[in-house]
Amino acid sequence: MEIQNQYYMDHAATTPLSKEVLNAMMPYLTVEYGNASTIYMPGQRARHAIDESRRTIAAALSAKPSEIYFTSGGSESDNWALIGAAEAGEKKLRQNAVDALKTSEEIEKIHGHIITDQIEHHAILNTCAYLEERGFNVTYLPVDREGHVDPEAVKEAIRPDTLLVSIMTANNEIGTIEPIQEIGRLLKGYEAETGQRILFHTDAVQAFGHIPLKVSELGVDLMSASAHKLNGPKGVGFLFVRQDIQLPSFVHGGAQERGHRAGTENVAGIVGFAKATEVAMRDMTLRINTEISVRDHMIQRILNEIPDTLLHGDSHKRLPNNINILFEHIEGETLLLLLNEKGVYASAGSACSSGSLDPSHVLLALGDSTEDAAGSIRFTIGQETTIEDADVVIDILKPLVAYLRAC
Numbered sequence: 459m460e461i462q463n464q465y466y467m468d469h470a471a472t473t474p475l476s477k478e479v480l481n482a483m484m485p486y487l488t489v490e491y492g493n494a495s496t497i498y499m500p501g502q503r504a505r506h507a508i509d510e511s512r513r514t515i516a517a518a519l520s521a522k523p524s525e526i527y528f529t530s531g532g533s534e535s536d537n538w539a540l541i542g543a544a545e546a547g548e549k550k551l552r553q554n555a556v557d558a559l560k561t562s563e564e565i566e567k568i569h570g571h572i573i574t575d576q577i578e579h580h581a582i583l584n585t586c587a588y589l590e591e592r593g594f595n596v597t598y599l600p601v602d603r604e605g606h607v608d609p610e611a612v613k614e615a616i617r618p619d620t621l622l623v624s625i626m627t628a629n630n631e632i633g634t635i636e637p638i639q640e641i642g643r644l645l646k647g648y649e650a651e652t653g654q655r656i657l658f659h660t661d662a663v664q665a666f667g668h669i670p671l672k673v674s675e676l677g678v679d680l681m682s683a684s685a686h687k688l689n690g691p692k693g694v695g696f697l698f699v700r701q702d703i704q705l706p707s708f709v710h711g712g713a714q715e716r717g718h719r720a721g722t723e724n725v726a727g728i729v730g731f732a733k734a735t736e737v738a739m740r741d742m743t744l745r746i747n748t749e750i751s752v753r754d755h756m757i758q759r760i761l762n763e764i765p766d767t768l769l770h771g772d773s774h775k776r777l778p779n780n781i782n783i784l785f786e787h788i789e790g791e792t793l794l795l796l797l798n799e800k801g802v803y804a805s806a807g808s809a810c811s812s813g814s815l816d817p818s819h820v821l822l823a824l825g826d827s828t829e830d831a832a833g834s835i836r837f838t839i840g841q842e843t844t845i846e847d848a849d850v851v852i853d854i855l856k857p858l859v860a861y862l863r864a865c
């Protein structure tokens with residue numbers, strides 16, 4: 459049987475583990491198996507490896523090592539940020555109500571308000587839905603045709619009981635980079651004016667290691683990231699928590715992560731995450747330039763050579779690796795299956811919604827019709843994707859689109 463070439467075009471779903479990362483992890487998967495909570499030498503070596511990793515990741519964000527908490531990934535970090543901020547905020551609102559001599563009946567009705575947007579990852583949206591069930595109010599801000607959240611709309615949505623704003627750094631389906639710095643500045647200004655402290659969280663899972671991010675410049679209090687989106691291992695992430703914030707613990711048990719996230723540390727995963735971060739920071743400029751040239755080449759060729767196509771998202775304020783195209787009059791799922799047969803692996807909408815026939819909530823929020831959303835394909839490239847790969851993929855894609863449209 460002929461072995462066909464494979465073209466992995468789904469780096470937003472996950473990325474391959476890099477050799478450098480695997481090599482860094484290997485000792486902690488084999489000989490260095492000590493538990494970092496023990497006082498003998500192997501345990502202390504594991505402790506040291508975790509401390510070093512925390513320093514590497516903090517430095518990449520211009521954060522303090524004590525502001526980084528390791529988790530099991532992006533989903534856990536998002537859950538912790540939202541549920542933790544909501545619970546802490548609710549407690550404060552209720553304490554104020556007690557001080558104002560409200561009745562216990564009135565106090566029980568107090569929960570709090572959260573502002574997010576319609577194109578967040580399900581790790582955010584479904585956590586918000588859970589909080590709504592518990593009585594919290596959530597505002598889901600709309601986005602414009604290219605997927606931008608309007609900072610002014612964030613400001614207008616603020617209520618006296620608003621506890622938290624959560625807006626993603628960059629969208630996983632369409633690649634649009636959100637105006638995080640502007641929103642951070644606006645929330646700071648609002649606090650200076652009114653004294654109301656509103657926490658600001660960003661899901662940076664698609665952005666961390668891909669574009670430069672400094673927590674102080676962005677003005678965020680909480681940030682989520684995940685190793686497997688930057689050539690690190692699956693099952694490890696972090697939550698950045700600004701040092702002046704008291705976030706309640708999320709996983710209860712032992713004293714790991716300074717008593718905030720119990721569980722024997724995933725030492726190999728943490729070391730791998732730090733290595734992936736180090737490599738991402740070291741190679742960032744080169745990777746951004748390479749990816750943007752491949753990305754824009756693909757976008758231009760598709761738009762020029764395949765009729766009735768349209769680019770989703772912002773063409774400039776966009777992740778370097780994201781290409782999301784609306785192919786009119788086709789079924790994206792069918793196109794994906796045909797591409798799969800040719801060894802081209804891409805995605806229709808997000809990885810979580812593919813497999814189900816629900817149109818992408820992100821594309822609907824942009825204003826796509828159900829049909830247009832269903833005809834959209836996301837290609838996300840990696841640092842190893844070349845112009846030649848892109849050309850092969852487009853040469854495979856063109857006749858398939860023509861074939862489906864003729865059916």
Ligand SMILES: *Cc1c(COP(=O)(O)O)cnc(C)c1O
Pocket residue numbers: 470471530531532533534536579581626629630661662663664684685686687693694695
């Ligand atoms: C992948 C992803 C997540 C989930 O991260 P996991 O580590 O897979 O749990 C959350 N948010 C965004 C934007 C993502 O792309």
